[in-house]
Amino acid sequence: MRHLKLIPDDTKIPFSRWRYVAVGLSLVVMIAAVVLLVTRGLNFGIDFKGGILIEIATDGPADIGSIRNDLGGLGLGEVQIQEFGQADDVLIRVAAPEGDDADRASQAVVEKIKGVLGDGVEYRRVEVVGPQVSGELVEDGILAVLISVALMLLYIWFRFEWQFSLGADVALVHDVLATIALFCLLQIEFNLQSIAALLTIVGYSMNDTVIVFDRVRENLRKYKKMDLAALIDLSVNQTLSRTVMTSGTTLLALLALFVFGGEVIRGFVFAMIFGIFIGTYSSIFIAGPVLLAVGVSRDATNGGLGGVSKEKATGEA
The missing domain is CATH 1.20.1640.10 (Multidrug efflux transporter AcrB transmembrane domain)
Structure with missing residues (x-):
């Protein structure tokens, strides 16, 4: 053979x-x-420059413009929003808060974002990395x-x-x-x-x-x-x-x-x-x-x- x-x-x-x-x-x-x-x-990703990363799934195709407008009024500084994978997947990146208590400030930012987005989305991933880390x-x-x-x-x-x-x-x-x-x-x-x-x-x-x-x-x-x-x-x-x-x-x-x-x-x-x-x-x-x-x-x-x-x-x- x-x-x-x-x-x-x-x-x-x-x-x-x-x-x-x-x-x-x-x-x-x-x-x-x-x-x-x-x-x-x-x-550098969030691991190396610090910040907040949130991956969400919306009910139906994501309206990136609407999400950007909602988060723009929070005064969070640099916010990046992009489609991620499927049409209903969205990736949100927020610059790491500065100051002595950056970790607590980052958690507060996450809660603000969740409050604006409401309960109509699924949170698949939430990562918070401080500048020191x-x-x-x-x-x-x-x-x-x-x-x-x-x-x-x-x-x-x-x-x-x-x-x-x-x-x-x-x-x-x-x-x-x-x-x-x-x-x-x-x-x-x-x-x-x-x-x-x-x-x-x-x-x-x-x-x-x-x-x-x-x-x-x-x-x-x-x-x-x-x-x-x-x-x-x-x-x-x-x-x-x-x-x-x-x-x-x-x-x-x-x-x-x-x-x-x-x-x-x-x-x-x-x-x-x-x-x-x-x-x-x-x-x-x-x-x-x-x-x-x-x-x-x-x-x-x-x-x-x-x-x-x-x-x-x-x-x-």
Whole structure:
């Protein structure tokens, strides 16, 4: 019985031939991410800038103009009202009250809004985040991403060698910056779910990179005289079928969530879909070329901190 294969087992795609173009493109993306972050900035959600978020469902199609007029007379400052998902779903955002007792003031604002809207609506979600809490969440979110990348660096260093660790971490930083660039460019709301998406992308990208690096290490022991660029190409081609199948099945699940999961998780799922593509790309076109640039020991059978680099892989071993 023959099995259907999307990718043949004996592919010979010369990935290393395009490494300069790929690295150049990635450098542009990473620089653009920094520029966009400074100039355009992230569209922080209520988790990170504080405020009040109320999701309601009206009886029939929502009259956005009428709701805006009703809330406009309350003197709440900046109020954003938008349709959310179905025609009867409405999302209301109110800036966080300032002052020493911001939490109590926020609760008072919620009660005012409920009083104006009346009993003819269904309150599906009410979230209140104070300015102090939102500031702490920003710091904790940044710290979580930085710690995850640092721990991944140590993990690869122990499991392989520092050259592998450098390649994997450059790929991780690339993936994080590329995803942040997407958020800045499209102004997708950046909230706690976005941090979860970034951490998931880091884990997914690292898993894909480890699979490739495992095969590279095996081939380093097996092919003592093969040129390193050819050896990396061989390793990527040998793991290509597994990479495509894993990415494809993950994408199917994410696409289903994107279509049927609702607006609440759509930003998270969109970031994950992008992360699948960028993580697979970086494992092939970023991690490999970095490893090729710094070289790696041919005789490091155990790798990690205990591996002793006696001879760089330059092709003449």
